[in-house]
Amino acid sequence: MGFEIGRRALLQGMFAIPFIGRAGAQTQWPTKPVRVISGGSAGGGSDIAFRLVEQRLRDKFGQPFIIENLTGAGGTTGAAAAAKATDLHTFFISNVASNAIGVPLYKNFPFNPKTELPGVARLCTVTNALVVPANTGISNVQQFLERVKADPAKAFFGSAGPGTTSHLSGLLLGQRLGVELTHVPYKGTAANLTALLRNDVMFSVENLPVVISNVQSGNLKILAVSQARRSPLFPDIPTLQEAGVPDFDMFSWYGVSAATATPREVINRVSDEINAALKTEETIKRFRNIGSDAAPLNAADFDKFIAAEIDKWTPLVKSSGATSD
Structure with a gap:
């Protein structure tokens, strides 16, 4: 009897170890300031969009999220650096240029958008x-x-x-x-x-x-x-579709992506906090004041959105003749 009870206790303990390990990883991250690479210039649209949610991330995780501007090749230089980072504390302010248009635009695109730089959350359109x-x-x-x-x-x-x-x-x-x-x-x-x-x-x-x-x-x-819905800043201005230009829905966007090595539980936790911030009235107003719309998407949906954006922009880029090394 005693042996059987002891065996059951041992088995229960063995199965509990991975759960405790995952929880431990969650509570221990981050262990240092988090680097957030921006492919744009200091003070540009990428920086502004991320700063509207940075304070919440700082408050929730107890570490600053520090923007590092790494420009070049339409933002893809910074994106590639973020994708390859292995310190588990690196993110990227993703955008339509570096994560969608750049894929067909550059002959030697520096990372695989299907397997690297996973999405965390969309910030705005x-x-x-x-x-x-x-x-x-x-x-x-x-x-x-x-x-x-x-x-x-x-x-x-x-x-x-x-x-x-x-x-x-x-x-x-x-x-x-x-x-x-x-x-x-x-x-x-x-x-x-x-x-x-x-x-x-x-x-x-x-x-x-x-x-x-x-x-x-x-x-x-x-x-x-150009977007298929009117801007809250100019509600009386029609969309191009409403004005008679068919099938026209073009817009820029910003979001957050993670280094490829980032654990999924970390991605999900950061995603949850960003999306929670984007749903508050204060943050919605702050994005609106800079001419954009808060547009939350969780990690999985943001990955799907980026894939769809690549598909949308690729034929247009190819028809434009715009290519770059």
Whole structure:
């Protein structure tokens, strides 16, 4: 009898060990400050989006989440460094350029998006906006379409550079309208905005936060937003779909991904905290104030979303002819 009781106790203890081990791993992480690599420049969109949830992560995990800017190759340099990290304390601020558009854009993409850099949580979506200089006399999408179709040779559109969402959104607009629009690439959003304000180009389908101040000052006019739903900041502005451009749903986004070596339980815990933060009214308002929409997705759904984004952008990138080494 005593032997049997002892044997049962031993077996119970053996099966309990993995559970205790997992719980122990959870309570012990993180053991040092967490590195969060950003592929963008300091103070850019990636940094701003992550900082809106960083305080909650710091409070919940007892360690700072420190942004490290590692720029280059449209953000893929930073993404690759994060993917290969093995310290179990490295994350990446993922975005449409580095995790979706970059896959078909770069001939030698530096990591496997299907098996490396797993998603943790989506943070937000950021619509683009079809904008024209306010002095063009164009006040709605219908007038814009009439102007473009009447003289497509003058339909120049500016972008922040080849392969950016402003480039690909303008390209898709031309495809949907059945007209060949002339792309004028600039070196970054600031240069593109300057060209638009000088009337060097007819229009741009640029990131909404980039144009907000000039819209509010009366220098630019938003005709429509590129996402399939209206922007809470400009609820009276139609979507391109509503304005008669079929099958148009283009937007940027930011999220958090993890180094490939990160344990799944750590990914899930960080995901839970980020998603909880994104559902609070305070965080929703803070994202809205910077021209974006909090858009929580858990780790599994974010992985599916990224895969779908790669599929969505790949044919457009290939049709644009934009490639890079």
